[in-house]
Amino acid sequence: MxxxxxxxxxxxxxxxxxxxxxxxxxxxxxxxxxxHHGDELRLWLRLLTCTTLIEGEVRSRLRERFDVTLPRFDLMAQLDKVPEGMTLSDVSKRMMVSNGNVTGLVERLVESGHLDRRTSDADRRVQVIRLTKAGRAEFRKMAAEHELWIADVFGDLTPKDVRELMRLLAKTKASAQKSAKARTG
Amino acid sequence: MxxxxxxxxxxxxxxxxxxxxxxxxxxxxxxxxxxHHGDELRLWLRLLTCTTLIEGEVRSRLRERFDVTLPRFDLMAQLDKVPEGMTLSDVSKRMMVSNGNVTGLVERLVESGHLDRRTSDADRRVQVIRLTKAGRAEFRKMAAEHELWIADVFGDLTPKDVRELMRLLAKTKASAQKSAKARTG
DNA sequence: TCAGATTTCTTTAGGTTTCAAGTAATTGGC
DNA sequence: GCCAATTACTTGAAACCTAAAGAAATCTGA
Structure with missing residues (x-):
């Protein structure tokens, strides 16, 4: 004992x-x-806390200012970067969420007029989605404010802190990807 | 132009x-x-990517090895730290999720025999929940493996990297909390 | 004491999320 | 050409999550 x-x-x-x-x-x-891996565990919990905290903050502000959910905003953010549109699979990979999830999310955004969806001519399995003109305009308005919120959230970090965090998180990402790949083969 | x-x-x-x-x-x-706040925005996206990546990995492994969901594991982790039990509000604050969410989560874990739930004698509004003996045993088993997974995920970081990340994330957390507090008053 | 405010938890409605199973279209071998 | 495997997406069930409204118990301050 x-x-x-x-x-x-x-x-x-x-x-x-x-x-x-x-x-x-x-x-x-x-x-x-x-x-003894307590340090890594504490690091993970702290990382998770930071993300949860910021994500909750962004979620609240998006709802309160624009009455939009975070997943919708994220999806529109992905599409804004690619004017010619993306397939549902692309979106799924980029957002790191399941295919079925994207289907429903897109469904609602098409319904509300933010997204345009069409079947690809080359491959009729493929659905290509793009922001509509209205969707893009609304997203840009939200994105501008969103950027300020994020700047405020990280406001107490010096530029050096930001650079250093970027570097360490890049390393973390690479390490995590390697670990995930090793598991799934 | x-x-x-x-x-x-x-x-x-x-x-x-x-x-x-x-x-x-x-x-x-x-x-x-x-x-110009592009740096902060990129930092946020990278932070989110890291967390999503690791969270997905942990979620997969928990399901695959123990057929348990991440929220259930997280709730049990909170309770394992406090043998005398916690109120639902405590859990809600610690996990940073809504009250209603905790109600349902606890409901299912009591149902499956992992949790014990009783109304406080001192204050009949309060529900105190604790791990059952079986729940604790199962959690400990999962937690031991979980710690190894996390160590593996962060495996490419040096002890210095870990320390530095801890420091910067502590600063980030404080900054984010300050920002959130400033908004809600 | 007792009415109003607060706290704790539940309920409800709507959306998000995963996993697994299923459908349809395409690709690759033969 | 044809059939099997793969790819792209959809559907369905269960769980998770939030915000908001509501119910019950407690606290507060005349």
């Missing part, structure tokens, strides 16, 4: 910044756990 | 790392845009 826990420096990585946990068992024999 | 764009240092903030965009109009008169 576990009696006590203490921190110790990790012999496998002599750097002073990596630590592991020592557990003293009932016979008071020191047993070192194979790994 | 816009003819050309060039970068210049921003007179409002003389630091050399902050930039803004100069636009030269049809009369070739330099017109400085009021602000």
């Amino acid at each position: 576990i009696r006590e826990a203490a921190l110790c420096s990790d012999h496998r990585t002599p750097k002073p910044d990596k630590i592991c946990i020592m557990i003293l068992d009932s016979e008071t024999k020191a047993v070192e756990l194979p790994e | 816009i003819r050309e764009a060039a970068l210049c240092s921003d007179h409002r903030t003389p630091k050399p790392d902050k930039i803004c965009i100069m636009i030269l109009d049809s009369e070739t008169k330099a017109v400085e845009l009021p602000e």
Whole structure:
């Protein structure tokens, strides 16, 4: 039975910044756990907290100022970058959401007149969607304000902080993609 | 009509790392845009991408290995930290989700035998929920693997990277909270 | 004491999201 | 040409999520 826990420096990585946990068992024999990943876990939770916080803020403001949901805004943002339009699969990949989700989302945005949807001539399985003129105008108006909100959210970060975060998040993204790829093969 | 764009240092903030965009109009008169927030916007998108990527990975693995959803896992994680239990409001605040959401989530976890729920004696409005013995055992099993997945996801980051990201995300969180608070009053 | 405000939770309506199964069109081998 | 595999999208069921309205208990301050 576990009696006590203490921190110790990790012999496998002599750097002073990596630590592991020592557990003293009932016979008071020191047993070192194979790994300690608490730092990474805390980092993930903090990353998640930041995103949830900002996402909630953006969601509230979008609703309050424009009565639009975040997924709709995101979809329009994707389309705004590609005037000639995209297929539903493209949107699905870029937004990192499922195909079925995009179908419903597009359905409602076509219904409300923001999107134009047509079947591709070359491949009749493919649906190409684009912003309508009205949809684009409305999006641009929202996007301009949105940019200011985001600037405000990150307002206390110095330009150096922003650069450094960009660099570290790029590294994180690459690492996560590698990990995901390794799992699915 | 816009003819050309060039970068210049921003007179409002003389630091050399902050930039803004100069636009030269049809009369070739330099017109400085009021602000340039593209960097912050790109940072936000990258942050969101990282989180979505990792969240999707964790979601897949949780389903595949334990047939459990991420929200259920998150709720159990909150409760595991507090053996004496929490109120629904506490959970709602900690998970940063709506009250109504927690009601349904708890409903299903009580149903499946992971959670114990009772009305507080001191205040009959309050529902106190705790992990059942079975719920705790199952969570601990999942959490142990989860920690390894997260370590793997961040595997390419050095301990220094991790520390630096922690620091910058703490700053980001504080900045975002300040911004949110300023809006709602 | 007691009426109004507040807190805690539930309910409702509408939208978002995933997964899995299904349909239709195309592609690739043979 | 033809059939199997693949690709693009849709559908359906269950879960998740929010905002807003509502019900019940408690608190507050005359």
